[in-house]
Amino acid sequence: xxxxxxxxxxxxxxxxxxxxxxxxxxxxxxxxxxxxxxxxxxxxxxxxxxxxxxxxxxxxxxxxxxxxxxxxxxxxxxxxxxxxxxxxxxxxxxxxxxxxxxxxxxxxxxxxxxxxxxxxxxxxxxxxxxxxxxxxxxxxxxxxxxxxxxxxxxxxxxxxxxxxxxxxxxxxxxxxxxxxxxxxxxxxxxxxxxxxxxxxxxxxxxxxxxxxxxxxxxxxxxxxxxxxxxxxxxxxxxxxxxxxxxxxxxxxxxxxxxxxxxxxxxxxxxxxxxxxxxxxxxxxxxxxxxxxxxxxxxxxxxxxxxxxxxxxxxxxxxxxxxxxx
Ligand SMILES: Nc1ncnc2c1ncn2[C@@H]1O[C@H](COP(=O)(O)OP(=O)(O)OP(=O)(O)O)[C@@H](O)[C@H]1O
Ligand SMILES: [Mg+2]
Numbered sequence: 001x002x003x004x005x006x007x008x009x010x011x012x013x014x015x016x017x018x019x020x021x022x023x024x025x026x027x028x029x030x031x032x033x034x035x036x037x038x039x040x041x042x043x044x045x046x047x048x049x050x051x052x053x054x055x056x057x058x059x060x061x062x063x064x065x066x067x068x069x070x071x072x073x074x075x076x077x078x079x080x081x082x083x084x085x086x087x088x089x090x091x092x093x094x095x096x097x098x099x100x101x102x103x104x105x106x107x108x109x110x111x112x113x114x115x116x117x118x119x120x121x122x123x124x125x126x127x128x129x130x131x132x133x134x135x136x137x138x139x140x141x142x143x144x145x146x147x148x149x150x151x152x153x154x155x156x157x158x159x160x161x162x163x164x165x166x167x168x169x170x171x172x173x174x175x176x177x178x179x180x181x182x183x184x185x186x187x188x189x190x191x192x193x194x195x196x197x198x199x200x201x202x203x204x205x206x207x208x209x210x211x212x213x214x215x216x217x218x219x220x221x222x223x224x225x226x227x228x229x230x231x232x233x234x235x236x237x238x239x240x241x242x243x244x245x246x247x248x249x250x251x252x253x254x255x256x257x258x259x260x261x262x263x264x265x266x267x268x269x270x271x272x273x274x275x276x277x278x279x280x281x282x283x284x285x286x287x288x289x290x291x292x293x294x295x296x297x298x299x300x301x302x303x304x305x306x307x308x309x310x311x312x313x314x315x316x317x318x319x320x321x322x323x324x325x
Pocket of ligand 2: 158184185316
């Protein structure tokens with residue numbers, strides 16, 4: 001029996017979804033930072049924490065993955081998750097193995113039915129190579145647990161997966177024209193589907209996402225308040241939309257809204273150019289990704305009928321899992 005597993009390795013956050021029961025009723029989701037760094041010395045005899053999900057070894061290499069990376073390596077020692085050749089690279093593979101261990105923590109030999117996504121911008125060029133890389137037997141260790149995973153993989157554009165997620169509640173989504181704008185950490189992908197088929201000429205991505213807004217906010221706090229915030233706690237500031245200033249909690253909702261309008265300009269321009277007849281012929285437009293709530297007001301100025309996906313942060317990975325049914 002093969003276990004279904006969906007893994008969405010984003011530029012900033014890796015999301016996974018799997019079934020925690022054999023009847024496939026209960027979907028579990030989890031995430032960890034998309035970060036990996038290779039130990040220069042290769043595999044150590046003595047792994048300091050045998051239970052760590054973030055210590056991955058394979059082919060004689062040893063990797064720190066996810067939160068483990070942040071505590072052991074400097075930011076400039078991490079592999080670059082933004083390069084065009086990131087998907088399928090050794091660091092990407094270590095992250096995939098960590099995700100498998102997160103869903104199936106006991107180790108051992110088993111089969112995995114994997115569903116994973118690629119950004120629209122690299123899908124065409126990388127799909128075949130990724131499939132060849134994934135469809136085989138994978139031997140690796142996570143912490144001290146050994147894995148021998150026979151993989152059968154499916155790869156699709158991330159944006160298509162986000163639409164599949166919407167289609168579970170409403171089959172109409174796959175008819176006529178539907179679109180998604182997926183706002184991630186470093187990138188925003190957008191895609192239009194016509195009768196379930198991707199319209200390539202109206203689908204692409206740009207390198208603007210939540211991190212640009214985070215940087216703009218950090219700059220504003222420094223310039224306007226003289227407050228230098230540790231980059232490591234900026235994600236928490238973004239989530240709570242507030243920050244401690246001396247002994248006072250500052251509400252940042254309004255300034256985040258204003259900065260989002262500025263940061264979203266290139267996204268708006270890309271959408272106007274790609275959907276040049278306006279988006280009025282597109283029946284449904286969904287906004288997904290971790291940045292969806294932050295950028296929704298900016299997107300709806302260009303596309304008034306766009307609305308948030310259900311569970312936007314996990315829309316892609318939930319759609320990837322749906323595909324395996
Ligand atoms: N509720 C929230 N409020 C503010 N920011 C959030 C919230 N939830 C997630 N984020 C931010 O959204 C980003 C993650 O979004 P997502 O997981 O869609 O990106 P990704 O898939 O890694 O990136 P990409 O799709 O560009 O490869 C992170 O920067 C995270 O801090
Ligand atoms: Mg993403």
